[in-house]
Amino acid sequence: MNGEDKLPHVSIHDTTLRDGEQAPGVMFDADTKFKLAQKLDACGIEYIEAGFPAVGPAEKESVKRIANAGLKAKITCLARANKEDILTAKECGVWGPIVEIPAGHPRIKYQFGWEEDTVIEKAYAAVSQSRDYGQNPSLFLMDVFRATPSFIEKIIRKAVNEAGAARLTLVDTTGVATPQAINAIFKFAREITNTPLEIHCHNDFGLAIANSLEGVRMGATSISSSFIGLGQRAGNTATEEIIMALELLYGIKTGVDLTKLQALASKVSELSGYSLSPHKPIVGSGNFTWEAGIPVAALSKMPVTVEPFEPELLGRKHDIVVGKKSGKANIIWRLKELNLEVPSDEKLSQLLDDIKGLSVQLGRAINNEEFIDIVKK
Numbered sequence: 001m002n003g004e005d006k007l008p009h010v011s012i013h014d015t016t017l018r019d020g021e022q023a024p025g026v027m028f029d030a031d032t033k034f035k036l037a038q039k040l041d042a043c044g045i046e047y048i049e050a051g052f053p054a055v056g057p058a059e060k061e062s063v064k065r066i067a068n069a070g071l072k073a074k075i076t077c078l079a080r081a082n083k084e085d086i087l088t089a090k091e092c093g094v095w096g097p098i099v100e101i102p103a104g105h106p107r108i109k110y111q112f113g114w115e116e117d118t119v120i121e122k123a124y125a126a127v128s129q130s131r132d133y134g135q136n137p138s139l140f141l142m143d144v145f146r147a148t149p150s151f152i153e154k155i156i157r158k159a160v161n162e163a164g165a166a167r168l169t170l171v172d173t174t175g176v177a178t179p180q181a182i183n184a185i186f187k188f189a190r191e192i193t194n195t196p197l198e199i200h201c202h203n204d205f206g207l208a209i210a211n212s213l214e215g216v217r218m219g220a221t222s223i224s225s226s227f228i229g230l231g232q233r234a235g236n237t238a239t240e241e242i243i244m245a246l247e248l249l250y251g252i253k254t255g256v257d258l259t260k261l262q263a264l265a266s267k268v269s270e271l272s273g274y275s276l277s278p279h280k281p282i283v284g285s286g287n288f289t290w291e292a293g294i295p296v297a298a299l300s301k302m303p304v305t306v307e308p309f310e311p312e313l314l315g316r317k318h319d320i321v322v323g324k325k326s327g328k329a330n331i332i333w334r335l336k337e338l339n340l341e342v343p344s345d346e347k348l349s350q351l352l353d354d355i356k357g358l359s360v361q362l363g364r365a366i367n368n369e370e371f372i373d374i375v376k377k
Helices: 016-020 030-043 057-067 083-092 105-112 116-132 149-162 179-192 208-217 239-249 258-272 293-301 328-337 345-362 368-375
Strands: 011-014 047-049 074-080 096-102 138-142 167-172 197-201 220-225
Touching: 011 239, 016 030, 016 047, 016 258, 030 047, 030 057, 030 258, 057 074, 057 083, 074 083, 074 116, 083 096, 083 116, 096 105, 096 116, 105 116, 116 149, 138 149, 149 179, 167 179, 167 208, 167 220, 179 197, 179 208, 197 208, 208 220, 208 239, 220 239, 239 258, 293 328, 328 345, 328 368, 345 368
Parallel strands: 011 047, 011 220, 047 074, 074 096, 096 138, 138 167, 167 197, 197 220
Antiparallel strands: none
């Protein structure tokens, strides 16, 4: 990111409670949603999308409860571009509705069967209605990266500039955008409006993080994301990943407490039933686990030689495995962890041979009990 493009702060607009819950088989009850909203708020998330109140009375009450809980975060909710949904959002007391409207040609033609002028009229009316209620509507352009430039320009001028949307969200609904497409559409949007821009990406090609970062580079001041990337299909931009990338790779502040990311991601995984891969970036159990002797030797001298950041940033620690691929550094590390004396180099060599032999025999790494037995021989 060039210095002139660098932003001092980017807001996180977490959608775990809405788009995350749309993942098949996931249902957060009202109490669970409320507790997760409290945890998101305590973590420092600036905007929380609490749900889709038009789903039914229970969902509406859940959103209203969160919106009126006195949290520091600004609470939003999803709304379709119709009078009933915008009124429901007002009745919930949210900071503003996320006014969802199709922008991509396939969605407009085949899903809704509308003309482009109809879409623009609906978007304008919904944003205007919300503004009349004193709220802060965001225009959420679904599938905008498959829209025609002429349509994008017309809907932004009418439903954003004229109606007065508080924010414009450019949405890669099907996850097909490339960073180059993000660049082009954001550049185009910035030429049409001064309204704050947000990006919402899906991860079907594994590009959600890269695309979100490109959106920020091109002027997005907010990112819509969900913890552990929870969502439909391949999921969304992962909140914990985009926060760490912004903070550590770009030096952009998010206002989020990094030490709380791990626990919150684990809680979302537990409550949703969507397990975390050991290789999941940032929060996977294997991110700070080492067995190979050469990198452990480097790690022992200076962690930055083999890791992008230290586990303590997330409130975690290293896990050094002892097994077939280990070296003396692994043995020393484990001895110190167990408060055992580090022997001579000759003895270390013998320990290493014994440990490797047992590991091969067992077909796995050595646990602490087995390690201690070998040391005491």
